[in-house]
Amino acid sequence: MKDLLIDKIRSLKARVAVIGMGYVGLPLIQEFVKKGYYTFGIDIDPEKVRFLQEGRSYITDIKDSEIQEIIQTGRFFPGTSYEVLEEADAIIITVPTPLSKTRDPDISYVMAATESILQHLHRGQLIVLESTTYPGTTEELVKPKLEESGLRSGVDFFLAYSxxxxNPGDPVYRLPNTPKVVGGVDPQSTEVAVTLYQSIIQEVVPVSSAKVAEMVKLLENTFRSVNIALVNEMAIACSILGIDIWEVIEAAGTKPFGFMKFYPGPGIGGHCIPVDPHYLAWKLKTLNYNARFIELASEINTSMPRHIVTRVQDALNNIGRPVKGSKILILGVAYKRDINDIRESPALDIMEMLREKGAKLFYHDPYVPSFVVGGERFESTELNDEFLKSLDIAVIVTDHSNVPYDRIVRTGVLVFDTRNVLKGVQAPNILRL
Ligand SMILES: NC(=O)c1ccc[n+]([C@@H]2O[C@H](COP(=O)([O-])OP(=O)(O)OC[C@H]3O[C@@H](n4cnc5c(N)ncnc54)[C@H](O)[C@@H]3O)[C@@H](O)[C@H]2O)c1
Structure with a gap:
């Protein structure tokens, strides 16, 4: 069974299905189709399916022309039906794993996808979970669910976590040149999953179990969260001490060993860094262990938007203005540079707090034409000089590369740069984090 599936994969005869065509699923589909596999894309959102069928992309990193290219191969089949799983040899799950309102893991999407796979599971299939989750999900939840079919993993079907x-917006590290960790629930599953990924990714890193693979992701993102929190605290310390944090980081970065540069900012956003460490903390809590680093890092990072608002308030106070009635422009609302994703973006918290204080709020983001904060709809404004000069302060929250920062500074408006995008620019109207 295993050798047959490996042969199918190697000869590109295997049919691949990806469940969840979002930021993770769509680039994966693109690589499988380009490689030559017949690839089914399943999503519960009919709007996304319609976009793809019309050759349009909804992800900044993938151009419309790239969607058209994969559709034109005749090997990409986007749809909403799970029926196609009957024909699939490899099924990859890339559905969301958010936090619930009580900040506990919500793996209902993963379990819904697993339930749907169960309806079509047959011998000789490989199932890989890619959604970020806590250690044990694949082995303790997905595996028993799939084995309700009477089939056995490692014998009849194969199951792995990868x-x-x-890294959305990263022009250097794309899917094929980013090493991929793979761990099966048994050695046979690891072997099959490694074979599949080796066909589209330059370096695949097998590990001894699905649990290890799950933990790898949580270590990576907890590492980022903790280090960002540390440098955010250093930024607050530097502002109290009247020291330029950015200069400190650059100088510390000249140490050739034992130091790695992280940068402070207005907070963390996106689907991963603010969320993933809580998956680990939650799992540990069920085992009576309190993951203190995770809690503290989260506390510091989530307090950054408030720190930014306090700094804005102080800056306005210095020019004799209250926040109430002040005209404030937020530059960049996506959670990071050059992407259109606003999930968990600190800009939303900052805007919400300033709105509550009665500011007259505007924003500009070339990637986000409009969105809703606190029930109010905002639209990205044009940056003409007359408008800029009428502002009390402009706050750079996200450092998109296609915003005319120099021109904004030249209008004389007070600019609060939380990202050091104005590095090297000297002007009396610039305030830095
Ligand atoms: N975005 C990132 O940068 C990133 C990076 C690494 C890991 N991840 C992880 O990957 C997973 C997916 O993240 P994403 O950013 O791609 O999310 P996303 O919201 O962009 O995409 C998920 C898609 O799954 C669809 N979906 C939900 N339930 C479904 C179901 N039962 N059947 C079919 N489709 C379903 C949604 O409609 C959506 O289109 C998450 O676990 C996330 O933590 C994300």
Whole structure:
């Protein structure tokens, strides 16, 4: 069974299905189709399916022309039906794993996808979970669910976990040149999953179990969260001490060993860094262990938007203005540079707090034409000089590369740069984090 599936994969005869065509699923589909596999894409959102069928992309990193290219191969089949799983040899799950309102893991999407796979599971299939989750999900939840079919993993079907490392907006590290960790629930499953990923990714890193692979992702993202929190605290310390944090980081970065540069900012956002460490903390809590680093890092990072608002308030106070009635422009609302994703973006918290204080709020983001904060709809404004000069302060929250920062500074408006995008620019109207 295993050798047959490996042969199918190697000869590109295997049919691949990806469940969840979002930021993770769509780039994966693109690589499988380009490689030559017939690839089914399943999503519960009919709007996304319609977009793809019309050759349009909804992800900044993938152009419309790239969607058209994969559709034109005749090997990409986007749809909403799970029926196609009957024909699939490899099924990859890339559905969301958010936090619930009580900040506990919500793996209902993963379990819904697993339930749907169960309806079509047959011998000789490989199932890989890529959604970020806590250690044990694949082995303790997905595996028993699939085995309700009467089939056995490692014998009749194969099951693995492989964390996704995609970094939206990164022009250097794309899917094929980012090493991929793979861990099966048994050695046979690892072998099959490694074979599949080796066909589209330059370096595959097998590990001894699905649990290890799950933990790898959580270590990576907890590492980022903790280090960002540390440098955010250093930024607050530097502002109290009247020291330029950015200069400190650059100088510390000249140490050739034992130091790695992280940068402070207005907070953390996106689907991963603010969320993933809580998956680990939650799992540990069920085992009576309190993950203190995770809690503290989260506390510091989530307090950054408030720190930014306090700094804005102080800056306005210095020019004799209250926040109430002040015209404030937020530059960049996506959670990071050059992407259109606003999930968990600190800009939303900052805007919400300033709105509550009665500011007259505007924003500009070339990637986000409009969105809703606190029930109010905002639209990205044009940056003409007359408008800029009428502002009390402009706050750079996200450092998109296609915003005319120099021109904004030249209008004389007070600019609060939380990202050091104005590095090297000297002007009396610039305030830095
Ligand atoms: N975005 C990232 O940068 C990133 C990086 C690494 C890992 N991850 C992880 O990958 C997973 C997916 O993240 P994403 O950013 O791609 O999310 P996303 O919201 O962009 O995409 C998920 C898609 O799954 C669909 N979906 C939900 N339930 C479904 C179901 N039962 N059947 C079919 N489709 C379903 C949604 O409609 C959506 O289109 C998450 O676990 C996330 O933590 C994300």
């Amino acid at each position: 964390p996704e490392r995609i």
